[in-house]
Amino acid sequence: MTGIIKTSSAASVKQSRRGAEESPLAKWALIAVALAFSLVFLLLPLVNVMAQAFVKGWACYWSSLTQPDSRAAIRLTLIVAAISVPLNVLFGLAAAWAIAKFEFRGKSLLVTLIDLPFSVSPVVVGLMFIVLFGLQGFFGKWLGAHGIKIIFAVPGIVLATIFITFPFVARELIPVMQATGTEQEQAALTLGASGWQTFWHVTLPSVKWGLIYGIILCNARAMGEFGAVSVVSGHIIGRTETMPLRVEALYQGATGASTVAAFCRGELAGAPGLVYAGDQDFPRMETGERISGSRSRIVDR
Amino acid sequence: MGHKRFSALPGFGLTLGFTLFYLSVIVLIPFAGLIVRALGLSWADFWHLATTDRALAAYRLTFGASLVAAVANAVFGTLLAWVLTRYEFPGRRLLDAMVDFPFALPTAVAGLTLANLFTANGWLGRYLVPLGISGAFTPLGVVIALTFVGLPFVVRTLQPVLQNLEREVEEAAATLGAGRLRTFAAIIAPSLLPAVLTGFALAFARAIGEYGSIVFISGNLPFKTEIAPYLIVMRLEEYDYTGAIALAVVLLVSSFLLLAAINLLEQWASRFQD
Amino acid sequence: MSIELKNVSKNFGGVAAVNNVTFSVKEGELMALLGPSGGGKTTVLRMIAGLEMPTAGDVFIRGRRVNDLSVQQRNIGFVFQNYALFKNMNVFKNIAFGLQIKKWKRADVRERIAELLNLFGLEGLDRRYPHQLSGGQRQRVAIARALASKPSVLLLDEPFGAVDARIRQELREWLVRLHHELNVTTIFVTHDQEEAMEVADRIVIFSRGVLEQVGTPREIYDQPANEFVARFIGVMNVLETEVRDGKARIGELEFPAHGQMDGQKLRIGFRPYAVQISSDLGLYQYQAVLRHTFFLGVLLRVELELPSGLTVRARMTKEEYSHQGLADGRRVSFQIRQCRVLAREEAALPAETDLSFQAPPLLGENI
């Protein structure tokens, strides 16, 4: 039996595509335009941030990093991210499962609502939480009477961050789950797997890279959010200042050198994202290849 | 696989239930709070607060600049995604990685950096300003900042779609005698359209809400370079909560309507997909 | 009885996909569910598996009513049309998945998988990932995975749909051999009647959610229950006749009418092999011109044109053709030895097929 069965797919993969490709002139013109655009909107800002950060050298970078207040800000930022990202991941997985694997009424309204936090101004987000939990707000008096602090404390910062980063994981996962379909899950069910087992062993691995990318985006935004957190944080140095607020504080703190320090920190806050950005290139490509690979195999048949 | 019948898949109730619960707690209740506060106003008061000529000028700038930036992103983002997926050239992977940079950079730093670049003595400004192109403290500056923050949405939405596009279809068009432009217009563009619209919608939506990067690059002059979210902040500085809430509700409702409209548009555009 | 369906129906949003179906499958039997696409056969298979719940009726596996059992509890093996291999797992892990779920001991899992790899000719491929396998290999992995935990029944959805024609033939033979070897009750879905005839012990034919006939390939071919079956299986000449003077007539042709009333319309069908041809013009009842000859290997098929313009298809061996000295354009005489009255769907057939002698062209011409 072995060896009889071979597909001809390998032969058909690499073909000359001369007829279906741009002329070299057009191709390089397109690349040139894209590069010019990227130069202005990606490369120059990046280099500028770096240049500002290092204009006074590593010493400044290091000293602004090691101030106790900066360390506190870093710690707080990490805590906030550590709470808000997992919650949003949980939500993203649940929402993507419900939306990608089932049909129900009101689905498109639900998708729109999930998108909504994207477009809400951070200022408005802050305002909403103040309207709810502020001393003059709906629950303010009650919370005050019970000694519970939400805004101008960590819970408020966490809430604002969750709101701002709400759609990232779900938005990444929904299309990936839709693309993978449901056959693998059904197969797992026929093999006796329970719903959870199916989810853990089959669904999760198949959306792994989409999930990781979503987490990276969610995390980068959670650690970088400024506007909304600024409104609800209270800016108490060493207590409720997150990294981006600290950046702003340093920027506002004194003229001259401190501005540079601020940029150092700006660069720092951006750095995790960039590291991820470099890394994610690989998994995302792989996902793309996997999806397109499986499609072309289906076409081959 | 036309219709979906997954009655055997478990977890629908659980996941939808959790989704709705979480959505309510995080998004809907805060929204409701804001709306209830706004309902406390009489309609005439609300209308007056939400439509002062200054507010109208701010809406015009916010929505106009967002639209321009989203269109620019739809065009150049598509181009960038195309170049990144279809061509091999030096620095491609680096460029690919850089696309996420605007996501990762805190918006305030982004605004400062862009202002740095485009002011008269900045790296770009020193060549552009003598030509009469002021990229900082003008409406153009707002567009620049919004283009920057919205760029990854279009590129990242389009890349997987471009990768999955079946080259056979393009080849089929070629065998039928279609030139490259014709193929693009008739074959590729329609299948990219839903993704372009999605990216456009995300970039647009993000732009309407953007605040951090703009305050540093726009100049914030009333009637000229003042965006709506900044006006909200100003109302708050005046301790004018109702004025701020009225503006916030206008922004909220319009972005919701916009997203809903674009979702419908996406459905229409993807009517050929299975 | 290994599997039994009693009055099973399934609606999707008010549309009846399966309508009141009853049949049973014997222990160890290899059963085909055959029908055109959209006929409801896949839905029936999925209801047996527990992937769909019947709207009405009962499903029994080994005498036990399983309506209320979830898919996990039914102990079935299911092979999906596109195999649904877990892309993130290699061959070994794919096959081991169900065993691990059922908490087999590690050593037992290894032993079972080695056995299966050997049985399925997959030795040495256990570390490969699905995208590194050929279509046929993928299918065999899918079947091995389904069979690993020794299910009471193996269900296959269009098992040969996704591979090319040459491999399909090999796989068919392999499936028959495998079935003989394992003797596990097997049901597969197909839209290819040739495949069903060749592989299955018995066939269930569906059309538009309705069960048309159950039987062995021979029974179905020789005694189609109705015109749909007749035309779906093999080639058949179908004529719309009218009873006059106690005989069903069309053009020159007449058939026994078994006491039907005059004026009654009857649809008459006969297989090409029932037509006997002679170059001796006086030998048989009807005369015609041989218009076209189709060489199909040992057999060949001819088209006869009657003076009235009717066309009749006939089948003969090569030897007979040359013995008779036939050629295109020759005048011949012929007779029809056997015909059936196709009782069902008399009124439902569209008008333009009235005079058609043609079976659906896709169907197995060489039968």
Place this chain on the structure above:
Amino acid sequence: MIGAASLGWVAGKELTLLNVSYDPTRELYQDFDAAFTKYWEVKTGEIITIQQSHGGSGKQARMVIDGLQADVVTLALAYDIDAIAEKAGLLPPGWQQRLPHNSCPYTSTVVFLVRKGNSKGIRDWDDLIKPGVSVITPNPKTSGGARWNYLAAWGYALKKFDRDEGRARDFVDRLFRNVPIFDTGARGATTTFVQRGIGDVLIAWENEALLSVKESGKDEFEIVTPSLSILAEPPVAWVDSVVNKRGTREMARAYLEYLYTPEGQEIAARHYYRPRLESVAQKYAGMFPRVSLFTINEVFGGWRQAQKAHFSDGGIFDQIQRAGR
């Protein structure tokens, strides 16, 4: 949310004092807090932690209104503390009478910062309304400092035109037409002027201007003192409802009173704020040029009136903006 609530701390458990202040006082209070902590420990044996929060003055006041548990507020304008008293009732309306000098322990004024050489020849307020002069000042709507700037210009114009409101308004209108950018806060405006090199003149608080010259060296910027300016009086107050609840009234009061002591006044002077205490003022006299100063009460009848007439929605500043578009 219940889990999250446990992360918020319950007020009053630790010996802390929260000082909610505005942006440019960050360094001042860093030094002052250190001094006061030592002083308090010596006096009472208690070791305390003083927490600082800085931001735009109006924004900081709003956060207190919305529930930020500030024991003391040290803001840029009396109006902002008035707002806390009025909108939320967290302290009594007469708060300003509780401490000497209308609760303003240090003062400042508004001066001009120009680039070295002063190529546009800026000497006084009149030079700021000349065509072609680019003036940097933050948005009076969002920045307390900018409101001082605006009122200083208005006060100068009133005097110049012999209290002719119409002509004063025209003067300020022309001045603001020369403003190309509104930064949200004083520090932003300083950055625009100093770092980005935009504008010919920065209207700034004296302490900011002195700090800028010190930071970037005398060879880049010069300070120009106008003939007439406003006496900027940043007020301080403890927030009664908070200190009552947290039991920190004593400490908060002592903290603010310490600002009036020679030690406190020294620290303020070192950070370029004009001290109230004569002895300290003498010592630092060389640092602060003599300017004739008017107070907001003299010219505008207090903050409440000034705010209502000029900065409210549809007030004079809004009218100027609308006319100037």
